[in-house]
Amino acid sequence: MMNADKFAAGVIRLRWLILISTVVIVALIASGATSIGFSSNYRVFFSHDNEQLVAFETIQNTYSKSDNILMVIEPDDGNVFSKETLTAVKDLTEQSWQVPYSTRIDSITNYQHTEAEADDLLVNDLVEFPDEADLDKVIHVALNEPLLLRRLVSPEGHVTAVNITVQLPQVSESETPEVVAYTRNMAKAFEAKYPDLQVYMTGSVMLGNAFSEAAQKDMTNLMPIMMLVIIVTLYLLLRSFTATLATVFVILFSVITAVGLFGWLGWTLTGPTTSAPTIITTMAVADCVHILVSFLFNLRNGMPKAAAMQESVRINLSPVFITSVTTVLGFMTMNFSEVPPFRDLGNTVAMGVVAAFFLSIFFLPALMMVLPISAKKQARNKSQAMQNLATFVIGHRKGVLLGTGLLAVALFAAIPLNQINDEFIGYFKKSVEFRKDTDFVGDNL
Template sequence: MNADRFASGIIKWRWAIIVLTFVIVGLISSGITSIGFSSNYRVFFSPDNEQLVAFETIQNTYSKSDNVLMVIEPKGGKVFDRDVLAAIQDLTERSWQLPYSTRVDSITNYQHTRAEEDDLIVADLVEFPEDVDLNYVENVALNEPLLVRRLISPEAHVTAINVTVQLPQLSESEMPEVVAAARKLSREFEEEYPSLSVYMTGSVMLGNAFSESAQKDMKNLMPIMLMVIIVTLWLLLRSFTGTIATVLVIFLSVLTAMGMFGHLGWTLTGPSTSAPTVITTMAVADCVHILVSFLFNLRQGMQKEAAMQESIRINLQPIFITSLTTVLGFMTMNFSEVPPFRDLGNTVAIGVIAAFFLSVFFLPALVCILPVSATKQAQRKSKAMDSLAGFIIDNRRGVLIGSGIVTLVLFALIPTNQINDDFIGYFKNSVEFRADTEFTADNLTGMYNIAYSLEQGESNGISTPEFLRQIEAFTDWLKAKDEVTNVETITEIFKRLNKNMHGDDQTYFKLPENKELAAQYLLLYEMSLPYGLDLNNQLNVDKSSVRILITMENIVTSETLKLEQEIAQWLDKNTDIETYYAASPNLMFSHIGKRNVDSMVMGVGYALVVIVLIMCIVLRSLKLGAVSVIPNIVPIGATFGIWGVMQGDVGISIGTGVGMILGIVIDNTVHFLSKYQRARREKDYSAEEAVRYAFSMVGTALWVTTFVLVAGFMVLALSDFNMNAYMGIFTACTITLALIFDFFALPALLLWLDKAPGNKARSMSKAENA
């Protein structure tokens, strides 16, 4: 079926198409009711992710480490006060009531050991706040390595209660349930103790922040996006019917995509919540091209049906190609190491496919049954496009050289970027989780940590003196590093027990020299510990391995990877420990960033080859197919140059979004080249005339769609979730540069390539009269 017959069929069966569209979309959109939100940060990793597997292994070997850290700041600036200690003890006891809590640690219930004649006394550091010796408690706490910069600040102005939870992971509501209970407890505590302020961080709060940001974006960004679209379309098209029809196409496209999202059983996460906003933006482009040509035809005196039929005829192929390349671009996100970005890419791809069918079936059918008129304002836009074409034609050499110089300068700045992420920085400063986490980092401890499981290999082998000495040396080396704030290690307990068992003689604050003696000390200590405060968070069941928890400043991923490498080198060089592995949420995020970029480079490479082949086939020209690559690669590279100067860190979202961006920016090139090629082949125009023709036919549509796309992606910049915000800013910048390149460098490049002896330029008016 050719384009003419297709277009006439749309006009003929317009009522049936409209009714059938609503029925199909209605059925598909029923899947929306099945969509849920995930608040688990583990969704960012595939089940076979190496670091996730290591993390789960440590979680299953030792106690779970998911936590809520409640940081308490006395307004008087002094923790070691009777009233403050009584309040901390109260909150410690009440924290056991939080859902799924398995352990609560604070300075008041810290299991302090001391010698009393021949007995080892193990008890809470603060049992009775009203009678406690404040100087003694302060001295013990501030000299205990397991407490300082973990549960008490060196200045004793801030303290913390760490609640460890064991989530069954049977429902997505578990984490929000814990957070809701913790917030309720925090509010009640602050009301009862107005002189104390509570800040909450930890892995549970992190996971919940992902979910809350996602839900907030869904609630706030879509209305803003629709408002931007409606106002922009009205101002640029001056057509009430066209605006309403486009909004309907957007609405139906989003319903279709999100309905399929639900039917496929996917779960919304931080990145995938931007899908409706991105689909809204992408759906506009096809509609604008059809409507701009339609309104142009009306101004030329055509009847409504004929104007629409002609618009479909000249736009069907380029719209199909742009939709195909856009889908390919978003499908490259399946190369990402991050499952939520795969969901985003697949969802938007579904939305783009839906938008294509709605644009070529539903939109023309709807417009043809509604009243519509064309204003004269667009004539001024056409004159502006003709003037721009004239400028490019007259100054082609200067434009080409200038474009080349700017490109080289911006490309030279690309190396200023580095692959880096900061998962606290995933959230804007206004997000409560980030504010509380930064307060904690500034006043107490970092949230970033790495857990190391070091295996001795034999049952009860961790009491071996040589193994303990190697652990102590490792711990001392770690403590000397600037980025390390605290090291939780079993050797501190062994040294303290050895001192206690020698009458608290400080000279015995060292590791036991006998394996059997060390094992006896450990057994005696464990038997004295209360429920919930055992050593399962540091030792495995048969005591053949230990866990060392390294807490760090809030460092970026590149620094985390560097530290991991340094640790591996130190362990290999200075110990005979053969089996060890490291894991933590921030270590997982650190590794996935680099792997994600590597995999996306491969994906974009494949997509680029396929897109070039498609362009060569559609344009029936190897030369134009090859040329089509330049105006799409250059803007992406140029944006990386600008990004390197303005920001400098390429995170997961930008690394993943390159393929998506490629699929978007090529749309303008497809439309411009298709009109240029039509003029050259069908109308036998010269290169200069073909450039004028392309500008007159699609120039207005291109800058209208670009304006809408940029506005749409800039709406993402309002997101509290910086993954989405950065992706939106980067994409908007690239699309803007792509339009500039398509409007200036591409025509100049075409004129240079098509330059041939004896090919005399003719004016457009002469060509039309020929």
């Protein structure tokens, strides 16, 4: 207890040194964030020594490395075998050769159809000249050729596809976004040229890019919303603008520290790791609230500012430390995962939680001591409400224990209802363009 008192007194006494040192250290660490890249390669979900990945790459190294984009075309009239649609498919097939890193284009128009003529075997595009094509022959071949049916044309003949095989050099993380951006622009121009046709895009390249886009969109949209909710909630609960502002600083510095260290370690952002700031924010808020609630309570009960903060740090140092240590240990166990991004997530959150702990016991008290704060006495109804809750729990402890125990058993019994379902497509909401296009392709092709 005496050590905690001395520690709290030291933090208050050296507040300016702590504030300046914290800002300098966080700024230096933050510079590491400039080197962070975002990976849209689905291979990042497997360790380098993963047996399945090693076997897959062995096959690719032996033969060829390839990914694909599947562009599915749906005509408004529901017939892909009209001369107009075949002309459009042939046009898209030829344009697709301009897609960066494309190595092969497959469609019903350029399918190499072999037929005998006397003693000769003739190999030609199935649809070489759409205006002169024998539609009955095209339909017969397309709907009876296993390499085309349900791959590049539906059994009903209402949708068809152009498959673009790409071979990414895997030198830069910008390769996948480059391919996707070019293909989207090409599809947009195609739909403008042929307004009676709709294009849906899926494939391994689109999948990898969808993970990247979804994660970046979540970071851009959800973090500001979450911060706004936290700020409003903190202000309503603490009734102190200064305390709310100080908490926001701790949150930002905790996240910046974790992200900066992430960059200095040379790690690459993936879908799972983008959720780290959200988790770190939660822990930082919890640490701050522990200290601030006690501080404001002491202040509003007439204690001097320095004494109120010293007492708050003294009584909360041990609980905040224990909470932080157990949280760090919990997230560090994610290093046993076979999925590298989950290991990165656990380590990043652990670094952020450690940063939040030190910021909450050093930076937060120091900042609160230099910021102005009013100490209006609170009405007793709030304290009385908590007192009534405590009295109820203590007075009905057996009933509360029995009730929570039964609830826990009921929830435990529902565990077998959980299902393991690791379908990548299901990671995305049905409103996401990639999910909608992929579902359409799965239902129609």
